[in-house]
Amino acid sequence: MATQSPVRGRILDTAAFLFYSEGIRAVSADRIIADAHTTKVTFYRHFRTKEDLVVAYLQDQSARVRAAAGQLSADPCTGLLQLAEAMGAEACVPGFRGCPFINAAAEYPDAGSPVRGVVRDHRQWLHTEVSGRIAQLGAARPGDVADQLLMLRDGAMVHGYVADPAGVSASLISAGRAILAAAAP
Missing domain, CATH: 1.10.10.60 (Homeodomain-like)
Structure with missing residues (x-):
């Protein structure tokens, strides 16, 4: 490189x-x-173009998230917990404005734009990362459970931005555990 x-x-x-x-x-x-x-x-x-810069910005953000995910525990349960804790902590940082990928998708509604392509690629990677860990836990439909956890994560990101972020981390972890318990074999 x-x-x-x-x-x-x-x-x-x-x-x-x-x-x-x-x-x-x-x-x-x-x-x-x-x-x-x-x-x-x-x-x-x-x-x-400015759009090329936006694409580079999002690719850089994705690379940072992927690098951080590489530091998570290999144990699927511990890794998911660490991921939820990191997301909850992020939502409590001063200046937090939500998920940069959700924000970009809202500003670029054309599903065919290169910006939305980067958002889609990042979301697919994140879904694969989460569903892989869920599959290791033995859940019957890991893709569906990953969808539920990612919707929960997205809601936590928005909540952390528009509401008082206190308690986001604990709520995210508690709700995530309930989803995983319901999906347990």
């Missing part, structure tokens, strides 16, 4: 902060260029 240039990294870091804190469509390419202390020529050398 080629090393990312410092300028490209600075543009991407600036965009990630602004996209997450203010919304993707609310932030112009000119704003990113100014805040990243670069020029339009340099910006467009690295990203042909």
Whole structure:
């Protein structure tokens, strides 16, 4: 893998902060260029369009999540618990604005857009990760149980943003355990 240039990294870091804190469509390419202390020529050398930058931002977010998931326990139950704890803790951090993938999907309604493609790929990876662990626990329909847990996770992400995040982690874990108990062999 080629090393990312410092300028490209600075543009991407600036965009990630602004996209997450203010919304993707609310932030112009000119704003990113100014805040990243670069020029339009340099910006467009690295990203042909703002949409290319959004795709790179989401791919970077997905890579970070995947790297964190690689640190989870191999034990399926412990790994799922660690995942829920991490998601619940994330929802309690100052500046939390929900899931960047859900946010991006809301801002890009065209299912055929490259942005939605990255969202879809990330969601499929997450579903595979969760359903694989559920299958290891012996649940009869791991894909269906994963759907339920991911809907619960999505609700927790939204709740953590629009409501008081206190208790999100404990509620997410409690509800997730109930779903897993109902699916137990």
